[in-house]
Amino acid sequence: MxxxxxxxxxxxxxxxxxxxxxxxxxxxxxxxxxxxxxxxxxxxxxxxxxxxxxxxxxxxxxxxxxxxxxxxxxxxxxxxxxxxxxxxxxxxxxxxxxxxxxxxxxxxxxxxxxxxxxxxxxxxxxxxxxxxxxxxxxxxxxxxxxxxxxxxxxxxxxxxxxxxxxxxxxxxxxxxxxxxIAFNLLPETFTMRELQELYESIFDRAFARNNFQKKILDLDVLERLEKKFTGAANKAPFLYRFRNGNP
Amino acid sequence: MxxxxxxxxxxxxxxxxxxxxxxxxxxxxxxxxxxxxxxxxxxxxxxxxxxxxxxxxxxxxxxxxxxxxxxxxxxxxxxxxxxxxxxxxxxxxxxxxxxxxxxxxxxxxxxxxxxxxxxxxxxxxxxxxxxxxxxxxxxxxxxxxxxxxxxxxxxxxxxxxxxxxxxxxxxxxxxxxxxxIAFNLLPETFTMRELQELYESIFDRAFARNNFQKKILDLDVLERLEKKFTGAANKAPFLYRFRNGNP
Missing domain, CATH: 3.90.79.10 (Nucleoside Triphosphate Pyrophosphohydrolase)
Structure with missing residues (x-):
C-alpha cells in the first residue's frame, strides 16, 4: 500500500x-x-x-x-x-x-x-x-x-x-x-417478501404486494423453486433464486 | 469564445x-x-x-x-x-x-x-x-x-x-x-408507429406492435388525442402527445 x-x-x-x-x-x-x-x-x-x-x-x-x-x-x-x-x-x-x-x-x-x-x-x-x-x-x-x-x-x-x-x-x-444479481445482497434462495423489503428500503416506500410480484417476475431473472413439504404447505412462501446466466 | x-x-x-x-x-x-x-x-x-x-x-x-x-x-x-x-x-x-x-x-x-x-x-x-x-x-x-x-x-x-x-x-x-420528453425528438403530436420507429432505430431491432404499445402506455407519459374525422376514421391512427409535467 x-x-x-x-x-x-x-x-x-x-x-x-x-x-x-x-x-x-x-x-x-x-x-x-x-x-x-x-x-x-x-x-x-x-x-x-x-x-x-x-x-x-x-x-x-x-x-x-x-x-x-x-x-x-x-x-x-x-x-x-x-x-x-x-x-x-x-x-x-x-x-x-x-x-x-x-x-x-x-x-x-x-x-x-x-x-x-x-x-x-x-x-x-x-x-x-x-x-x-x-x-x-x-x-x-x-x-x-x-x-x-x-x-x-x-x-x-x-x-x-x-x-x-x-x-x-x-x-x-x-x-x-x-x-x-451483481450486488449479491440476498441469500442463495429467498422469498418474494424478502426481495420486496429490499426494494422498499431503497425506495423508502411501500409497494403493493401483487404489483411488486408482477413487476419482478416480468424482469424474467428469477427461478421459482419447489415448496418444501412442511405439513402446512399452503402457508409456506415460495422460494426463489436468480437464474444462472441472466443479466 | x-x-x-x-x-x-x-x-x-x-x-x-x-x-x-x-x-x-x-x-x-x-x-x-x-x-x-x-x-x-x-x-x-x-x-x-x-x-x-x-x-x-x-x-x-x-x-x-x-x-x-x-x-x-x-x-x-x-x-x-x-x-x-x-x-x-x-x-x-x-x-x-x-x-x-x-x-x-x-x-x-x-x-x-x-x-x-x-x-x-x-x-x-x-x-x-x-x-x-x-x-x-x-x-x-x-x-x-x-x-x-x-x-x-x-x-x-x-x-x-x-x-x-x-x-x-x-x-x-x-x-x-x-x-x-427531455430529448424533444418527436413532433408535438405523433403516432404510436412513429414512436416505435424511434425505439427500433435506437435498439436496432423490431418490436412486436402490441407489446410495444403496452410497454409505452404503461410508462404513463402519453396522452391520446381524439381522432380527426377524415371520412376513413377506422384507418387513421390515433395521435399522441406527451402529458405536461410528466417525467
Whole structure:
C-alpha cells in the first residue's frame, strides 16, 4: 500500500479525486458507510482519494475503498462526476486551521501539499451496495471512527458529500432491476417478501404486494423453486433464486 | 469564445477532457456527428475539449460542443468517465508527426503544448440525442468536414472514441423511457408507429406492435388525442402527445 497521506504533484493526477458511496443493507434497513475524520471538530467525509498516474480509475476506486475502509472484492461502479461548482477543500481546511493550527504544519501537510489539495477538484463518484453482514469496515489512522448511518439520517458531511449520496441513491433506484444479481445482497434462495423489503428500503416506500410480484417476475431473472413439504404447505412462501446466466 | 487551439497549463484542468457523443435522429435512422480533423491523413474524432479552471463541467461540455460543432441549446448529459487504460493522444500525435512534420512546429503546437496534450487524459463522456432537422452543425478551422454517420457504420475514430459511442448508445437504450420528453425528438403530436420507429432505430431491432404499445402506455407519459374525422376514421391512427409535467 502506498502512502495515502502525502499527495504529490507527480504521483497523482491533479485536481481529480474519487469519492465512494457504500450502501449497506441489513434487516430491511439501508445505511451508508461514513468515516469520521481524526481531527479536532466533527468532520465526516465519504471515503475518498486520488488517482495514481499509472492507475486506471476503476482500479483507483477499488484501492481507495480498501485503503480507507478495509473493504475489498465488492461490485463498485461509477455513477456521476461532480464538478459543476468550484469544488474545493479550502473551506474544510480553513476550518481545520481555525481548530488546530498544527494540522497544517509538518504534522500532516506541508505547504506544497496544502497548495495541491486546496485547488479545485473534480470528483468521480463510485457506489456499491453490500450486505452489511458480509463486510467488516476498519478505520485508518486518518479516522476517529467509521460507522454505518441510516441513509436518511446521515451526519453532516464536508463539501458536497450529502449531494453525492443523494445522487448515488437515485442511480441505485434507477438501476436496481438491472443490478440485482451483481450486488449479491440476498441469500442463495429467498422469498418474494424478502426481495420486496429490499426494494422498499431503497425506495423508502411501500409497494403493493401483487404489483411488486408482477413487476419482478416480468424482469424474467428469477427461478421459482419447489415448496418444501412442511405439513402446512399452503402457508409456506415460495422460494426463489436468480437464474444462472441472466443479466 | 476563447482560443480552443492552445491548451495551457494554467487555464485548464490538466489531464481531464470532455468528449461529446451527439446522436441524431431522422427518418427512422440513428446517426452520430463526427468531425474529420483538418490534418493530412484520415483522422475522425468526437467533438472534444478541455475544462477551464473557472468553469463547471456541464458548462464546459456545452461550450465545447458549441465551439466544435456550432450546436447549442440542446439537452446534454454526462454518461461515463473513461480512464481505465492509460488514455493518451500520443499515438495519434506521433502519427501526425509521421504524416506532417510541420504539424508540431509553431504552426499548431509548441513544445509546451505538446507536452501538455500528450500526457494521460481521463475523459468525461457527454451525450445527446437531437432531431437532425433541428440542428445545423458547422465545421471549425480544426476540421476538414463534419458529418452525420450511421451509428452502426462509423468511420474509424482516434483513441477509444468508438468505445465511447458504444457506451453512450448503451446508456441511451437504458434511459430512453425516462428521457423521451427531455430529448424533444418527436413532433408535438405523433403516432404510436412513429414512436416505435424511434425505439427500433435506437435498439436496432423490431418490436412486436402490441407489446410495444403496452410497454409505452404503461410508462404513463402519453396522452391520446381524439381522432380527426377524415371520412376513413377506422384507418387513421390515433395521435399522441406527451402529458405536461410528466417525467
Amino acid at each position: 502506498r502512502d495515502i497521506q502525502s499527495p504529490s504533484e507527480q504521483d497523482y493526477i491533479q485536481q481529480l479525486s474519487i469519492d465512494c458511496v457504500i450502501f449497506g443493507y441489513q434487516d430491511s434497513q439501508l445505511s451508508v458507510l461514513v468515516p469520521k475524520l481524526n481531527f479536532r471538530g466533527d468532520f465526516w467525509a465519504l471515503p475518498s482519494g486520488f488517482i495514481y498516474q499509472d492507475e486506471g480509475i476503476d482500479e483507483a476506486a477499488r484501492r481507495i475503498l480498501e485503503d480507507r475502509t478495509g473493504i475489498k472484492d465488492i461490485y463498485l461502479e461509477q455513477f456521476r462526476v461532480f464538478g459543476n461548482s468550484p469544488r474545493s477543500n479550502i473551506r474544510f481546511l480553513e476550518r481545520l486551521i481555525e481548530l488546530n493550527e498544527d494540522t497544517l504544519g509538518d504534522k500532516r501537510f506541508g505547504r506544497k501539499e496544502f497548495d495541491w489539495i486546496t485547488r479545485r477538484f473534480v470528483s468521480i463518484g463510485y457506489y456499491a451496495l453490500v450486505d452489511l453482514n458480509k463486510v467488516v469496515p476498519r478505520k485508518t489512522e486518518l479516522d476517529e471512527s467509521i460507522d454505518w448511518y441510516p441513509v436518511r439520517a446521515l451526519p453532516p458531511m464536508i463539501m458536497d458529500h450529502q449531494e453525492m449520496v443523494n445522487s448515488a441513491l437515485e442511480t441505485l433506484q434507477l438501476n436496481l432491476d438491472q443490478k440485482l | 476563447r482560443d480552443i487551439q492552445s491548451p495551457s497549463e494554467q487555464d485548464y484542468i490538466q489531464q481531464l477532457s470532455i468528449d461529446c457523443v451527439i446522436f441524431g435522429y431522422q427518418d427512422s435512422q440513428l446517426s452520430v456527428l463526427v468531425p474529420k480533423l483538418n490534418f493530412r491523413g484520415d483522422f475522425w474524432a468526437l467533438p472534444s475539449g478541455f475544462i477551464y479552471q473557472d468553469e463547471g463541467i456541464d458548462e464546459a461540455a456545452r461550450r465545447i460542443l458549441e465551439d466544435r460543432t456550432g450546436i447549442k441549446d440542446i439537452y446534454l448529459e454526462q454518461f461515463r468517465v473513461f480512464g481505465n487504460s492509460p488514455r493518451s493522444n500520443i499515438r495519434f500525435l506521433e502519427r501526425l508527426i509521421e504524416l506532417n512534420e510541420d504539424t508540431l512546429g509553431d504552426k499548431r503546437f509548441g513544445r509546451k503544448e505538446f507536452d501538455w496534450i500528450t500526457r494521460r487524459f481521463v475523459s468525461i463522456g457527454y451525450y445527446a440525442l437531437v432531431d437532425l432537422n433541428k440542428v445545423v452543425p458547422r465545421k471549425t478551422e480544426l476540421d476538414e468536414s463534419i458529418d452525420w454517420y450511421p451509428v452502426r457504420a462509423l468511420p474509424p475514430m482516434i483513441m477509444d472514441h468508438q468505445e465511447m459511442v458504444n457506451s453512450a448508445l448503451e446508456t441511451l437504450q437504458l434511459n430512453l423511457d425516462q428521457k423521451l
